[in-house]
Amino acid sequence: MSRRVTMADVAREAGVSLMTVSRALNDKEGISEATRERIQEVIVRLGYRPSSIARGLVTKRTGTIGLVVPDNSNPFFSEVARGIEHTAYANSYSVFLCNTEEDPQREKAVLHSLAEKYVDGLVLCSSRLNEDDLRLCLRDFSAQVLVNCLLDSTTADIILTHSEEGQRLAVAHLLKRGHRRIGILAGPERSYGSRTRLKGYADAFAETKIAYEPDWIQHCSPTVDASQRITVELLQRHPELTALACYNDLVAVGALKACSTLGVSVPSDIAIVGFDDIPLASLVTPALTTIHVQRYALGRMAGETLMRQLRGEKTRSVQMFPVHLVTRESAP
Amino acid sequence: MSRRVTMADVAREAGVSLMTVSRALNDKEGISEATRERIQEVIVRLGYRPSSIARGLVTKRTGTIGLVVPDNSNPFFSEVARGIEHTAYANSYSVFLCNTEEDPQREKAVLHSLAEKYVDGLVLCSSRLNEDDLRLCLRDFSAQVLVNCLLDSTTADIILTHSEEGQRLAVAHLLKRGHRRIGILAGPERSYGSRTRLKGYADAFAETKIAYEPDWIQHCSPTVDASQRITVELLQRHPELTALACYNDLVAVGALKACSTLGVSVPSDIAIVGFDDIPLASLVTPALTTIHVQRYALGRMAGETLMRQLRGEKTRSVQMFPVHLVTRESAP
DNA sequence: CTGAAAGCGCTAACAC
DNA sequence: GTGTTAGCGCTTTCAG
Numbered sequence: 001m002s003r004r005v006t007m008a009d010v011a012r013e014a015g016v017s018l019m020t021v022s023r024a025l026n027d028k029e030g031i032s033e034a035t036r037e038r039i040q041e042v043i044v045r046l047g048y049r050p051s052s053i054a055r056g057l058v059t060k061r062t063g064t065i066g067l068v069v070p071d072n073s074n075p076f077f078s079e080v081a082r083g084i085e086h087t088a089y090a091n092s093y094s095v096f097l098c099n100t101e102e103d104p105q106r107e108k109a110v111l112h113s114l115a116e117k118y119v120d121g122l123v124l125c126s127s128r129l130n131e132d133d134l135r136l137c138l139r140d141f142s143a144q145v146l147v148n149c150l151l152d153s154t155t156a157d158i159i160l161t162h163s164e165e166g167q168r169l170a171v172a173h174l175l176k177r178g179h180r181r182i183g184i185l186a187g188p189e190r191s192y193g194s195r196t197r198l199k200g201y202a203d204a205f206a207e208t209k210i211a212y213e214p215d216w217i218q219h220c221s222p223t224v225d226a227s228q229r230i231t232v233e234l235l236q237r238h239p240e241l242t243a244l245a246c247y248n249d250l251v252a253v254g255a256l257k258a259c260s261t262l263g264v265s266v267p268s269d270i271a272i273v274g275f276d277d278i279p280l281a282s283l284v285t286p287a288l289t290t291i292h293v294q295r296y297a298l299g300r301m302a303g304e305t306l307m308r309q310l311r312g313e314k315t316r317s318v319q320m321f322p323v324h325l326v327t328r329e330s331a332p
Numbered sequence: 333m334s335r336r337v338t339m340a341d342v343a344r345e346a347g348v349s350l351m352t353v354s355r356a357l358n359d360k361e362g363i364s365e366a367t368r369e370r371i372q373e374v375i376v377r378l379g380y381r382p383s384s385i386a387r388g389l390v391t392k393r394t395g396t397i398g399l400v401v402p403d404n405s406n407p408f409f410s411e412v413a414r415g416i417e418h419t420a421y422a423n424s425y426s427v428f429l430c431n432t433e434e435d436p437q438r439e440k441a442v443l444h445s446l447a448e449k450y451v452d453g454l455v456l457c458s459s460r461l462n463e464d465d466l467r468l469c470l471r472d473f474s475a476q477v478l479v480n481c482l483l484d485s486t487t488a489d490i491i492l493t494h495s496e497e498g499q500r501l502a503v504a505h506l507l508k509r510g511h512r513r514i515g516i517l518a519g520p521e522r523s524y525g526s527r528t529r530l531k532g533y534a535d536a537f538a539e540t541k542i543a544y545e546p547d548w549i550q551h552c553s554p555t556v557d558a559s560q561r562i563t564v565e566l567l568q569r570h571p572e573l574t575a576l577a578c579y580n581d582l583v584a585v586g587a588l589k590a591c592s593t594l595g596v597s598v599p600s601d602i603a604i605v606g607f608d609d610i611p612l613a614s615l616v617t618p619a620l621t622t623i624h625v626q627r628y629a630l631g632r633m634a635g636e637t638l639m640r641q642l643r644g645e646k647t648r649s650v651q652m653f654p655v656h657l658v659t660r661e662s663a664p
Numbered sequence: 665c666t667g668a669a670a671g672c673g674c675t676a677a678c679a680c
Numbered sequence: 681g682t683g684t685t686a687g688c689g690c691t692t693t694c695a696g
Contacts, residue, residue, distance in 0.1 A: 004450075006673060017683045022675060030681055049472055052448045053388045054673035057688045062385065064449070072429075073414060078405040085431060094445050097404075097429040099417060113426050116384045117396070118336075140381060224611065253615060279556065283585060285617035338689060349667045354691060362665055386689035390672045667696075672689105679684070 005048040014042045025050055056118065064094045065121040065306060066114035066141075068107065070128060072099045074222070074250060075278040076295055077125060080147070083299020084123055084306075091307050093120070102188065102221060104128045108137060115140035121306045123147060128191060143309040145302050149192045150318075157305045158318045161298065163193055163275070166291035166323040167200025170245050170273045173289070173325055175208050177332075179243040179271060183216040183234055185227060185255060187247030194219065194247065197275070201245060213238075222247055227254025228261075235262060235270075242270055243331065249274035249281045252288050256330070271331035286329035293323050337380040346374045357382055388450065396426045397453040397638060398446035398473075400439065402460060404431045406554070406582060407610040408627055409457060412479070415631020416455055416638075423639050425452070434520065434553060436460045440469060447472035453638045455479060460523060475641040477634050481524045482650075489637045490650045493630065495525055495607070498623035498655040499532025502577050502605045505621070505657055507540050509664075511575040511603060515548040515566055517559060517587060519579030526551065526579065529607070533577060545570075554579055559586025560593075567594060567602075574602055575663065581606035581613045584620050588662070603663035618661035625655050 011021045016035060023031045024039040042048075056062040067084055069077040081097060088095045096114060100107040107129055114122060121143035127134055134151060138144055144156035151158070174182050184201050187194040198217065205212050216238060220230045227246070231254060235241065246252035252274030259266050266272055266286055274281055274290035281288040298321050308315060343353045348367060355363045356371040374380075388394040399416055401409040413429060420427045428446060432439040439461055446454060453475035459466055466483060470476055476488035483490070506514050516533050519526040530549065537544050548570060552562045559578070563586060567573065578584035584606030591598050598604055598618055606613055606622035613620040630653050640647060 008673080018674080019676095019684080020682060023682085026675085032681060035681080047471060049444070049447045051389075051450060051673055053385055053394065053450050054688090055675075056385045057383075057389055057673080057690085058675045060688080072404070073407060073410040075405060075407075078410060082405065082431065089441075094428065094430075094449065096426065098426075099414065109421075112381070115381045117426065118383060118385050139379065257615075280612060280615065283589075283612065284615050340689080350690080351667055351692095352665090355666085358691085364665065367665085383689055386672090387691075388672095389674090389689080390691045392672080665696105668694090670691105670693085672691090674688090676687095677685090680682080 004051075005046045007048070007050070009046060010039065010042050010048050013046060014039045060118075062118050062120055063092065064096055064117065064119045065123065066096045066098065066117070066119040067123045067125075068098045068100060068110055068114070068127075069125045070100050070102045071222070072097065074248075075280065076248065076276045076293070079278075079295035080125060080299040080302070083296040083301075084303040085299075087300055087303025087307060100128065102128060104133070108133065111137040111140070121145070121310050123302050123306055124149065126191060126193060128188060130190070143306060145306045145309070147298070147302050155314075155316060157309060157315055159298065159302050159305065159321060160192070160318065161293050161321045162323050164196040164200040164203070166275060166293070167197040167245065168204045169200075169323070169325045170275070170289075170291055171201050171204035172207065173327070174243045174245065174271060174273065174331060175204060175210065177271070180210055181216070181238075181240050182212065182243040182245060183218065183238060183241045184245045185231065185234070185247055185251050186217055186219050187222050187251065189219045197245075197247060216241065220247070220251060222251055224250050224254040224257070227251040228257045231255040231258035232262060235259075235264065244270060244272050246272065246274050248276045249278045249288060249290055252290065252330070253280060253284055256284060256286075256288075266330050267332060273331045277326055282328065289328045289331035290326055291323050292326045293321070297321075336383075337378045339380070339382070341378060342371065342374050342380050345378060346371045392450075393452055394450050395424065396428055396449065396451045397455065398428045398430065398449070398451040399455045399457075400430045400432060400442055400446070400459075401457045402432050402434045402439075403554070404429065406580075407612065408580065408608045408625070411610075411627035412457060412631040412634070415628040415633075416635040417631075419632055419635025419639060432460065434460060436465070440465065443469040443472070453477075453642050455634050455638055456481065458523060458525060460520060462522070475638060477638045477641070479630070479634050487646075487648060489641060489647055491630065491634050491637065491653060492524070492650065493625050493653045494655050496528040496532040496535070498607060498625070499529040499577065500536045501532075501655070501657045502607070502623055503533050503536035504539065505659070506575045506577065506603060506605065506663060507536060507542065509603070512542055513548070513570075513572050514544065514575040514577060515550065515570060515573045516577045517563065517566070517579055517583050518549055518551050519554050519583065521551045529577075529579060548573065552579070552583060554583055556582050556586040556589070559583040560589045563587040563590035564594060567591075567596065576602060576604050578604065578606050580608045581610045581620055581622055584622065584662070585612060585616055588616060588618075588620075598662050599664060605663045609658055614660065621660045621663035622658055623655050624658045625653070629653075
């Protein structure tokens with residue numbers, strides 16, 4: 001690839017001015033069909049591609065949005081991402097997908113980088129930043145949607161899965177089945193998801209006037225491996241537990257593996273419930289009882305909310321996304 | 333967010349010229365420590381972010397690379413993506429991750445969009461385009477790495493998993509275990525992966541002088557659902573089959589589900605081998621015998637090869653990535 | 665050590 | 681219908 005073909009090359013070749021080419025390119029009025037076609041022919045012949053860089057400099061629009069997730073290899077996020085991407089593409093936006101790998105430093109870096117790229121909008125999922133840092137970072141974006149992350153008095157639209165209710169359903173289910181000593185693998189400390197799940201966990205217990213031990217609560221990184229390790233610890237510390245509520249399905253799968261290595265059988269010795277209902281949930285043995293979240297639809301909603309903001313329809317709302325319990329083998 | 337802070341604002345506020353700010357920003361020589369610090373202070377105070385748009389217009393470098401995959405929710409690609417992202421971030425590049433959803437039209441659109449964004453380089457995984465279209469699209473990128481996709485006389489570096497060998501190993505394993513009637517779910521027609529796997533399949537048979545029926549070959553979209561549907565068809569058409577070689581682990585899981593609905597038990601009635609060894613492979617029951625590919629390392633290699641190209645070290649090579657058989661329960 | 669001028673490729677606003 | 685001028689925010693080149 002030598003020098004890139006520019007609009008000037010096209011104009012010269014077609015014997016018209018820059019403006020005319022620009023008009024042809026952007027389907028603007030005031031240009032004869034004949035010239036339009038001639039220009040089109042030259043564009044194809046020369047293999048010209050308009051520079052969105054140059055265009056963005058003048059229009060202040062880049063036609064891109066940023067999407068930040070903690071872990072793209074978690075099927076929950078890759079499905080949410082699909083929903084957002086579809087909406088974006090349908091509205092002629094490209095998507096910068098950025099992985100933070102659960103690392104707040106990386107999250108900051110990624111947000112700065114997106115700000116420098118002047119993306120038109122941002123969807124930030126499950127931020128791991130504290131309020132102050134988050135607020136500071138968001139300042140750089142003119143359109144923002146936060147998914148599963150709560151922030152007061154912000155210009156961002158917020159979309160939340162109803163994870164408090166979800167966790168309450170899960171634990172209530174276990175209690176109804178006669179479980180009394182229920183541990184919880186509560187995910188990353190200080191995350192919105194963790195806080196709300198703990199609330200749901202406590203609420204379920206409160207409803208039945210049964211008490212739980214604070215030490216049954218165990219935070220953990222939301223991956224299969226981390227969960228497996230920590231589940232072993234938790235079960236050794238608390239052999240009295242008969243059930244585990246898990247932050248998400250990956251964590252539940254890790255717990256399943258831990259049980260298998262410990263010779264503890266699921267669900268007869270210990271029941272396990274997950275969260276999210278990713279495809280994996282119904283593929284493992286025993287299949288996971290879990291909380292179903294419509295991940296793709298959630299992504300669509302986030303995308304559409306962002307599009308609405310980009311169109312100038314400021315909404316500044318908090319939307320709750322419903323969830324429900326799916327009963328399978330791991331906690332029948 | 334009102335008007336964005338520009339370099340001119342910083343310069344005015346710091347009482348220096350644009351140039352001085354620019355130098356401070358880019359850690360250039362010839363600027364006193366005092367002014368550098370003063371400028372730094374103003375930058376922070378004003379919350380200034382350099383516009384990579386404006387910078388890119390003059391430098392011809394955007395600091396971004398494009399990454400195109402057919403399906404980001406396939407753990408194979410999300411791991412490869414992680415490897416590439418790590419390399420990119422370590423070299424101060426951002427990554428545009430684009431999903432084509434196995435759709436050639438979408439792939440073209442995505443490549444055009446990346447070209448307009450003037451990304452500095454491209455990693456294209458498992459392209460579903462025909463040679464001509466592909467060649468045309470690649471013209472727009474100055475640095476290119478193709479993963480699992482072969483193209484003669486191109487400027488692109490090429491990285492291939494040794495899938496021919498992989499499939500040969502898989503089928504040889506089945507033959508050695510006494511299987512004679514082995515079907516193959518061969519993935520997307522005309523893809524590099526499919527062609528090479530079919531070659532490996534044929535080679536394994538050729539080595540043993542046993543023959544296979546062309547009708548045992550069944551193409552399919554590489555997803556669990558598509559595979560499940562097509563496996564049912566294949567097994568009803570060919571009840572004589574005692575083993576299935578699958579394009580990848582998702583396809584193998586689909587086959588597993590199909591067998592389960594048909595009341596066919598694995599591995600006693602039919603053996604199944606997958607490909608890729610994604611985490612899911614060892615989590616399903618029965619655990620999948622499969623071909624292990626170091627996905628993250630593959631991503632790293634792709635990323636590093638691209639970085640080398642971006643540094644001007646043109647290599648124009650074809651690199652083969654080794655694979656090996658992992659024996660588990662689905663085909664012991 | 666610091667600054668002024670020019671220009672990257674494009675579009676907005678106004679001519680003709 | 682089409683062209684001209686100016687300028688987006690930055691870096692490069694060349695002067696001080």
